[in-house]
Amino acid sequence: xxxxxxxxxxxxxxxxxxxxxxxxxxxxxxxxxxxxxxxxxxxxxxxxxxxxxxxxxxxxxxxxxxxxxxxxxxxxxxxxxxxxxxxxxxxxxxxxxxxxxxxxxxxxxxxxxxxxxxxxxxxxxxxxxxxxxxxxxxxxxxxxxxxxxxxxxxxxxxxxxxxxxxxxxxxxxxxxxxxxxxxxxxxxxxxxxxxxxxxxxxxxxxxxxxxxxxxxxxxxxxxxxxxxxxxxxxxxxxxxxxxxxxxxxxxxxxxxxxxxxxxxxxxxxxxxxxxxxxxxxxxxxxxxxxxxxxxxxxxxxxxxxxxxxxxxxxxxxxxxxxxxxxxxxxxxxxxxxxxxxxxxxxxxxxxxxxxxxxxxxxxxxxxxxxxxxxxxxxxxxxxxxxxxxxxxxxxxxxxxxxxxxxxxxxxxxxx
Numbered sequence: 331x332x333x334x335x336x337x338x339x340x341x342x343x344x345x346x347x348x349x350x351x352x353x354x355x356x357x358x359x360x361x362x363x364x365x366x367x368x369x370x371x372x373x374x375x376x377x378x379x380x381x382x383x384x385x386x387x388x389x390x391x392x393x394x395x396x397x398x399x400x401x402x403x404x405x406x407x408x409x410x411x412x413x414x415x416x417x418x419x420x421x422x423x424x425x426x427x428x429x430x431x432x433x434x435x436x437x438x439x440x441x442x443x444x445x446x447x448x449x450x451x452x453x454x455x456x457x458x459x460x461x462x463x464x465x466x467x468x469x470x471x472x473x474x475x476x477x478x479x480x481x482x483x484x485x486x487x488x489x490x491x492x493x494x495x496x497x498x499x500x501x502x503x504x505x506x507x508x509x510x511x512x513x514x515x516x517x518x519x520x521x522x523x524x525x526x527x528x529x530x531x532x533x534x535x536x537x538x539x540x541x542x543x544x545x546x547x548x549x550x551x552x553x554x555x556x557x558x559x560x561x562x563x564x565x566x567x568x569x570x571x572x573x574x575x576x577x578x579x580x581x582x583x584x585x586x587x588x589x590x591x592x593x594x595x596x597x598x599x600x601x602x603x604x605x606x607x608x609x610x611x612x613x614x615x616x617x618x619x620x621x622x623x624x625x626x627x628x629x630x631x632x633x634x635x636x637x638x639x640x641x642x643x644x645x646x647x648x649x650x651x652x653x654x655x656x657x658x659x660x661x662x663x664x665x666x667x668x669x670x671x672x673x674x675x676x677x678x679x680x681x682x683x684x685x686x687x688x689x690x691x692x693x694x695x696x697x698x699x700x701x702x703x704x705x706x707x708x709x710x711x712x713x714x715x716x717x718x719x720x721x722x723x724x725x726x727x728x729x730x731x732x733x734x735x736x737x738x739x740x741x742x743x744x745x
Contacts, residue, residue, distance in 0.1 A: 335384040338406050341648055343382045345399040348640040353378045356398065363397040393606060400598065400629060402605045404622035444492055447477060451499050458503060458617035459662055467507045474500040494531035498524045502539050502618065509547065510700040518547065538568025539618055545580040550702035557584035572620040575605045579628030586635035594632050601625060623652040627665050630672055639676040646672040664700050667693040671707045678714040686711065687724045694731060708732050
């Protein structure tokens, strides 16, 4: 039978059931987060039933429900997309790429050219999730060189700072793709360049993302104390920007791997509160924008690590739903891959080797991968398989596949 309820209604029910709560339990939790007295239990339970059946809660209840389940409002109740990135460059600037490049060769730079460069940078950052790494690396480096060359032109002070900031964003993008493809040394050099550009242009958001990259690098190489140090340094630098949310997420992941459940919850709650207080982003596709669905992705990773398999599975299903278009096209293939690893770990722990292998293999098949992150999470599935299914041919096949992937990217070979 088809479930025609909105996705948020199905998720509210799934989140409640993952916690083994009755609807009365859910209402009790709702009261704990409410700033004012709520109606009587019987009335609230009827209201909760209506929400689970598909009647949308109002603006007062939406953030309360999100807080009950440890997420943010727009992760449960997404706002509609407001942009068409493919048409923005031409629509906003009236220029094709060839004209932008030709303008860059002039002795001075006008505001229209800078606007076009700003939109081009946003477009490249928005193509990070799905453009093949090799292609994005070529384009990103080309545009970075073009923007850096502008420093030789006649620029006002404001234009100079703008060019430095755009160079910083492009350096961040290039560094991320370099790391995805296994070029750790180049990625670190590019990250440091981005941090230097941020310092010179007094741009705390670019600086915050440079610290976030350091945290990510440390996480995937097992330096968990380094993650925490980088996250805290970045949070001090960019406390009022979206990157502070991602830094809290990285810190939570590190605490989860160190086995400190209390600090996991502290870091996740810090990130959740920050994100809940921020305006809804205009461009969810930009890699350097923390969209509400990303928070579920952080929490999924943490709950998988601390053994909360039902919560992790519920969030993995939500990550896959949010990261897949109605026609099956994957908008967030790298997040989806880690969600499938999470489903694989949960299945393996429950004794379902067949499903564990299916999910694990599916995670390794994506065309767009962040190899360090994928291998890091896949190690957990590998560890469960070695522990429980070491003699099973299906498990050995998955482990061999994972080893092959690691050999293709030296330095990331799973233990």
